[in-house]
Amino acid sequence: MASHLSTKTLLVFLSILFLPLTRAFTVIMSDSGAPSALVDGPQTGFSMNKNGARTEPHEQEAVYDIMRATGNDWATDIPDVCRGRWHGIECMPDKDNVYHIVSLMFGALSDDTAFPTCDPVRSYISQSITKLPHIRTLFFYRCFSYNPQPIPVFLGQLGPTLQTLVLRENGHVGPIPSELGNLTRLKVLDLHKNNLNGSIPVSLGRITGLRSLDLSGNKLTGSIHSLSFPVLNVLDLNQNLLMGSIPSSLGTCNSLIKIDFSHNRLTGPIPDSIDGLKELILMDLSYNRFSSPFPISIRNLNSLQALILKGNPMRSTTIPDDSFDGMKGLMILILSNMNLYGPIPKSLGKLPNIRVLHLEGNHFNGSVPLNFKDLKHLSELRLNDNQLSGPLPFGREMVWKMKRKLRLYNNSGLCYNANSGFEDGSDPSFDSGIGLCETSPPGSARSVQHLSTIHGDGPGTINGSSTGAVHKASGFVRLLQITAFLVYILPFIVTSE
């Protein structure tokens, strides 16, 4: 029967025939990384570890300890933690068919994963974790929230094997132990949303194989020291109390696809060395204290899709006109509230894929560049709270498409041309916040603006229906309305006097 089968298949069938419950197929991976000789290959979860195969007894005891420490006492009733596929526990065999624990995951992520949950009041990480010589992944999610504790120093002993360390939203306190720097094989370090303080340990710089570093949502202080992670893809330090400037060595991490330093206290200029980050897709530096000049090197970030710099009150900075030349992939550009001066750079109008453009809350003056009419994909445009003037270069189509996502109010003299689509919108709740351009000298535009400030219920609101009504009227009707309005307010003026 087996004569026409390949040798490999023959082996498989033999093993099925004679050792029906052992693993059927093994591939020794060159890249297993760990010093141990675990056999990597398709896991046959059903049949594994019955006849002949067994779990390393010390590791089994260690798992019981860890489970007890997280309030999962029931787990000590499991006769063999590697038998069956327990959610949250992964095992792999070595050459001698002894099973070792390679992954432990805890926390109520969802019912679909059904990891063992933690008792948040009394859970802790058991030191027995250090008795797992093959552990590659540790994942604790929302585990120790009511039992605040520091990140255990002994985790640093897992250096030879640990590849993923995730301690998310666990309420950990104290500093990041510098011993974590011993985890030199780490690829993912995720300490998101704890209560960690102190500075980022210099020792983390030793983990050169790091691909994702997420320290966001903590209370980390100090500065970001030299960064040298050649394969780092994701660097997320947002929502901390970090100070100082961005080290220029950031530019050497040229595998980065995401940088998020938002909501910190970072200062100084954005280093020009970032122009080496050719793979960067998202950069969020918002809500810091970065200073001028405006980083002109960003235009070399060819892959950049989202750039968020808002909330950095740069001192009276103008954006060079060619700042965004050639950023073909840019879809989201957020430059709100940055104290920017001067005209809106024309190169913005040449961004072929821009969809979200927020320039509000600056001091831009002059007119909106004519080539803004070419921004076919624009879906959100905020120009409000600037000192822009002159007619908007859009046609009716763009106005209709953006609707309420076009924000123009609070500009000194921005207006729209007749037939541009502003005045005949059918949506009564839509108010563009600007008036019709007068063909007569520019002084009249101001009077329109003045009128809408009185008439509407305050700048910045978008539900001022009365202003909307004014703007929807044609010039003649408007004149009538102004008269009516004057007649209407006259008694009030008189009585107030």
Add this chain to the structure above:
Amino acid sequence: MAFPVEFVLLVFLFSLGFGSVDSDDGATLLEIKKSFRDVDNVLYDWTDSPSSDYCVWRGVICQNLDGEISPAIGDLKDLLSMYCIVYSISVHCDLKSNRLSGQIPDEIGDCSSLKSLDLSFNSLYGDIPFSISKLKQLEFLVLKSNQLIGPIPSTLSQIPNLKILDLAQNKLSGEIPRLIYWNEVLQYLGLRGNNLVGTLSPDMCQLTGLWYFDVKNNSLTGSIPQNIGNCTAFQVLDLSYNQLTGEIPFNIGFLQIATLSLQGNQLTGKIPSVIGLMQALAVLDLSCNMLSGPIPPILGNLTYTEKLYLHSNKLTGSIPPELGNMTKLHYLYDYLVTISYLELNNNQLTGRIPPELGKLTDLFDLNVANNHLEGPIPDKLSSCTNLNSLNVHGNKLNGTIPPALQRLESMTYLNLSSNNIKGPIPIELSRIGNLDTLDISNNKISGYIPSSLGDLEHLLKLNLSKNQLTGFLPGEFGNLRSATEIDLSHNHLAGLIPQELSQIPYLFSLKLEYNNITGDVMSLMNCLSLTVLNVSYNNLTGDIPTSNNFTRFSPDSFIGNLGLCGYWLNSPCRVSHPTERVTISKAAILGIALGALVILLLILVAACRPHNPTPYPDGSLDKPVSYSTPKLVILHMNMALHVYEDIMRMTENLSEKYIIGYGASSTVYKCVLKNCKPVAIKRLYSHYPQCLKEFETELGTVGSIKHRNLVSLQGYSLSPTGNLLFYDYMENGSLWDLLHVLHVLNYLILPSMCQILSKTANNAVMETVDPEITATCKDLGAVKKVFQLALLCTKRQPLDRPTMHEVTRVLDSLLPVSAPPKHSTPASLLSSGKVPCYKDEYANLKTPHMLNCPSMSTSDAQLFLKFGEVISQNSE
């Protein structure tokens, strides 16, 4: 029948701010309302009048319960102000005027504590707003089935807790942003049915927590990433219906997934043999690609696979006999798990049909059509006693039809057409009583038609054409009461058209052309249902009747019969008696005219009658498919032979004696199936039509996910007596089983959710509370609180439900201060034999359909409380 079109807008606003009453929430809600068009009649009471308390707005429930609250918080009013949950807006409405339309408002970004946003099944258009990425608490973002355009923003990767991202069925374009994959907690990524382009990034395996990855029906190109084997958390991987090219990577075999769907791409190369080692695989669909080479024999190792689809490829070689090994004793439940669907059709397979396939005793559907298979149909196939459909059409099979096929009693579809099969039609075929299609056309079958074929009372289609059959048409065909199509053409049949054919009530098509049939066609005159008739090229004689609307058949139906006289002008025998017509007397003409008038009137009366089914004697209505009986959707082989009526019969219309347990929303019955295996039937008390569709869809999905950690859903039925769910009946499931039940549960509570939704939509939470409660309970505030706690526990998303710990804290806080809970020694509780039972009850609580705990008859609520007590005592 016009169903009211239903949509649900679920917006959960969890305002985490611990401040006082925050009118900002109300303002935000108003802004959100403004962004949708035509919702005034839906959200009519969402107004900004000064007295307006948004907590009483339609669909808005202000909630006060959350894990963060300490038990110290007492007054309900304070609590109410803290959490505003726009709970649900469930409205029956007309499709045109009331569907939510417009863009997703920017203001949604101001709901900074929004945890779940579900705007699915509306007509929202425009881009996904940038501001959504500001929702740092967001865990569920469900925007499926809208008209959204533009790319998926990379900034969605800035939502740190995103667990479910479902953007399916929109018009999103661009590439799948690489950054979406960098997420430790994302569980579910649904992008099916968009216009996404580009390639799949190797980064997709950074989704270390993801179990569901679905990009079906997009325009993705490139190859499957080589490192796909690193996506070890995936359980469902659906890349089907894209334009993926290249080979299937070898290390795909490292995945432990339950469903692998790669169909409808342009994949080339061989099927990697390593797929045979993906032992968790329940569904493997590689169909409609350009795969070549042989079927790896090691696929026979897939002992847990229920569906294997390899059809429409360029596979060569023979069908490996090892496929017969795809059967295995279930390691937990001691029943055979075997493949049910094996579809290898439309390939270039050669060789014989391996007799080993006969070992697949639970095989339901075997399709090897349109290959180059030779040799006989193996007798052994008759061991597949559950075979429902066998299709070997379009091969080069020879030999005879094995009489042993009679053992396939449950077969409904048998297609042996277009082969080289010889010999007679075995009389045994007529013992396959469930056949609805029998097609042995285009072979070399000879001999007589066995009259016993008339015993196939369920037969709908009978095709014996293009053979060498001789003899007569059996009059017993008149017993084929269900038949709609009979094709006996291109044979050597002789004799008369039997009178009995007119007894077949629904006969639609009758093809007898190219035979040697004699006699006249008068016997067909009463076949009123007949629409397609072809008796051409026979030896028929006599007149073609003109009554009974027989003229509906065109002359082509009758040509080639020299002796047959037609009603049309150039009919051959018309011209032979031209004089007879002129000799008709005037009286005769008058008589004919009167007769014609009467007939015309009769026809008119018949046409104007309502289109009720023609009243046939009761006997004839007995067996044909009755469309009024509820559909029983079968998801598991166990139930293959059953129809709704069977279940009703076996449980004596869900009689009380079969009840084995009650739940809050259901009753559970035990039913022993025809194969002697028991199933548990969960009957959900109430169902609302608006939920049916989603209910059904979700059930279909769940049913197709066959995984060892899932309690297998074997089938369901949406019947007037309540929705029925059929589960594995587990007499002695282990603790492990109980603790590892997955997401099936989420769907079980759906109907009860609907009930609650419709109540809350009417803004009358308390209406659902028993009015008599006022007699016994004075503190209605506490009642309301408990009720709302219970409401939280019924949230569709498990993560929205409070943990047991939180529940007990809240319940604790409700206890009178004078009577604190007794702190009995927790250690003894833990060590006592009672504890496991509480665990069981907890599992039962989550899985009311699992029936092993003796105390299951107590209500869920009691268990809930009991469990709460234990936890609170233990955690002190």
